[in-house]
Amino acid sequence: MANPTSSGLRRLAVIGNYLPRECGIATFTTHLCEAVSEAAPGVDGVAVPVTDTEQGYAYPERVVFELREHDLESYRRALDFLNIAQADVVCLQHEYGIFGGPHGSHILQLVRPLRAPLVTTVHTILQSPGPEQRAILQEIAELSDRVVSMSHRGSEFLQQVYGVPPEKIDVIPHGIPDMPFVDPNFYKDRFGVEGRTVLLTFGLLSRNKGIEYVIEALPEILAVRPDVVYIVLGATRPNVRRRDGETYRLALRRAAAERGVESHVVFFNHFVSQSQLIEFIGAADIDLTPYLNPEQIASGTLAYAVGAGKAVVSTPYWYAQELLADGGGVLVPVRDPSAIARAVIDLLEDEPGRHAMRKRAYLRARAMIWPAVAARYVECFRQARRSRRQRPRPVPLMRPLADSPTELPRWKLAHLRRLTDDTGLLQHAIYTVPNYAAGYTTDDNARALAAAVYLEQVEPGEAGVASDLAARYLAFLWHAFDPGSGRFHNLMTFDRRWADAVGSEDCHARALWGLATTAGRSRQDGLRQLAARLFRLGLPAAAELESPRAWAQTLLALQEYLRNLEGDRDAAELRQTLAGRLMSLRRDHAADGWLWFEDQLPYANALLPHGLIVGGEALGSGEMVEAGLESLSWLMTVQRDDGHFVPIGSNGFYPRGQRRARFDQQPIEAYTTVSACLEA
DSSP states (O other): OOOGGGGTOOEEEEESOOTTSOSHHHHHHHHHHHHHHHHOTTOEEEEEOEEOSSSOOOOOTTBOOOEETTOHHHHHHHHHHHHHHTOSEEEEEEOGGGSSSGGGGGGHHHHTTOOSOEEEEESOOOSSOOHHHHHHHHHHHHHOSEEEESSHHHHHHHHHTTOOOGGGEEEOOOOBOOOOOOOTHHHHGGGTOTTSEEEEEESOBOGGGOHHHHHHHHHHHHHHOTTEEEEEEOOBOHHHHHHHTTHHHHHHHHHHHHTTOGGGEEEEOOOOOHHHHHHHHHHOSEEEEOOSOTTOOOOHHHHHHHHTTOEEEEOOOHHHHHHTTTTTSEEOOTTOHHHHHHHHHHHHHOHHHHHHHHHHHHHHGGGGBHHHHHHHHHHHHHHHHHHHHHSOOOOOSOOOGGGSOOOOOOOOOHHHHHTBOSSOBBSOEETTEEOGGGOEEHHHHHHHHHHHHHHHHHOGGGHHHHHHHHHHHHHHHHHHEETTTTEEOOEEOTTSOBOOSSOOHHHHHHHHHHHHHHHHHOSOHHHHHHHHHHHHHHHHHHTTOOOHHHHHHHHHHHHHHTTTOTTOHHHHHHHHHHHHHHHHHHHHHOBTTBOSSSSEEOSSTTHHHHHHHHHHHHHTOHHHHHHHHHHHHHHHHHTEETTEEOOOOTTTOEETTSOOOOSOOOHHHHHHHHHHHHHO
C-alpha cells in the first residue's frame, strides 16, 4: 500500500456512532478508525459520533466532537469544526435511523457545505425506499466523492434505484477481527456448556431477529440431539429498551417455557466486548441468523460468524444470500421453524460436511479481516482526494430559506415565568394575565417541577432558567408537606394560607411524581438530593392511598425515582404492591368487552394502563404488561370517533352500559393519553 501521507491524507474524520454506545454501527465505526490508524500510522483519525442521550457516553480520546442526534444546531457546529480543522477526508457512516430529522435528514446540513472530500459508507440500501428516503440518500451520494457498499447487491441497488454512477462506488466488505479457526470445545467450558452442542444467535435484540422461530424449532431438534443448548447473546437494543423495555426478551422466555425447552435456552443479557464475543462465537457449533427483514443489506453478526469459520443457518436476507453462496452456509425460509430444525439436524448429523462448510467460510472471509479492509478504505480515501482535485465542488456560502428543514421552535418561557412568583406557580390566568384569586396548587407546582427538569435536559441553553424555576416549585412542595399526616396540602390562597386540611390522594401521588422526576433526572445535586429526601418522607402514605389513579401515578413516580436509586427496597416493594392492586382491580372489572379497571371511565383514564405497563415492565411481568396494553388499546378505540381523538367528557363521564359524556373534556385527557401511548 502506498504511503497515505504522500497523497496528502494526514487527517481523517469519521462521522457515525461510536463505542461505548451499544450499537452495531458504533462497533463498526470504532473498529474502522482503529484499523485505519494501524494500517496508516501517519494518518490522524478522529471521530465525530452521534449521541442519542442527554447523559452522553464516556468516549475515548479519539472523539473530538459530538453530534446531538435531534439538535440541528449541533450539526452546523460540527460542520464549522470540521471545516476549521481542515480534515483531508470525511468518512460518513450513513444509516437513516442514527441522525435526527425525518429519515435522518439533519445530516444534510453538515454534508452540503462540507469542504473536505466525502466518502460515505452506506449501511442500509433499500430496494423500495419512500420518496424522502430516496431523496436523502441520492443527495448524500451526489455530495460524496466515493460511496462504499458492503455487498455487490448493495452496489447494484445504488446504481439502479439511486442513480449512483458505478465508477463512484467501491465494494468493500464488512470488517471483522482476525479470529482463529478453533474447535468449539476449546471455549465451551468458559460458559458452562462443555460436552453440549451449542447453537448461537448474537447481537442486539429486537423483534426483527426471529429468535422465537428457533425456540419453536427446538423440540424437533432436541428429539434428535437432546444435548443441544441455544445461547442468545446480546442486550436489548437501547432505543427498543427505552420504548418497549424487555418485552421481546420476556416473550422469548415465555415461548421457551411454553414449549418445555427453557432448560435448553440460555440468555446472556449483555453487550460484550470484542474479546468476549470472539469466545462466544468460538464456542458455537452452529450460528443462526433467523432474521425477518429480507432487505437487510449488511450484517456484522453474520460477517463475524463466517469470519470465525462457523457453520451458519440463516434466513435468505440479501446479505446472507451473498455471503453464504456456494456452500458457505444453509438458507431457510423466513418464519419456518421446521426448516430451521431440519437444517440444524442435517448439519449436526453430517460432521464432515459441517466442517467442510466451516473451512470454506473461514477461507472466504480472510479478505474481510480489518487489516485488509482498512487498506482498501485508505485507498478509497486517496481516490476521493484525487477525484476532488480533478473536479472541485463549489461550496455554497448561503442556502435559500426553502432548503431549510422544518425545525421545532425553541421553548418560549414567557408565560410560565409570568405565572411564577416567589411562592410558586399560580393556578390560573385570565387570558395571559395571572389570576391571583385562584391562588396556587401543589398539583400544578408538581407538574411545573417535572417540566422544569425536562427543560434542563432538552434545552441546555435554558439550564439556568430551568434550575431557578425548579427550585421555586420544589420549595413549594417542601412547604406543602405536612410531617404530621405524611401528606401534602394542595390548595393555597394568594396570601399564602393553606385552604385545606389535607390534599387529595391524586395530589399526593402527583407530588411524588414531580419529586421523583427531579430525583431521577435533575443535574443539580441540591435539587436532586432534596427531592429524593422529600419523596422518601411522602412515600409511606402512598401505601395507604385508595384511589386507582393515585396508585398509577405513584407507579410512574417510582419508575422515575428508581431510575438512579434502584436499591431502595421500600420503593421497590411498594411498586410490587401497587402494580398488584391495579392488576387485581382489572381482573375484577374487565369482562364482556369492557376491558377496564372500573365500572366507569371518569378522568385521566389512560393513567391506569400506563401505570400497569410501567409496573409490569419493571417487575418482569408479561401478564401485567399485556393487560395494560390491551386496556390502553381498548381505551383508544373508545376515545376515537371518525378518526379523531374524542376523550370522555367531565360532565357525566362514561358509566358502564350507559351513554358517555361528549363534551367538557379536560386537557389532562390528551396529556395522559399521549404519555401512555409513548410508554406503550
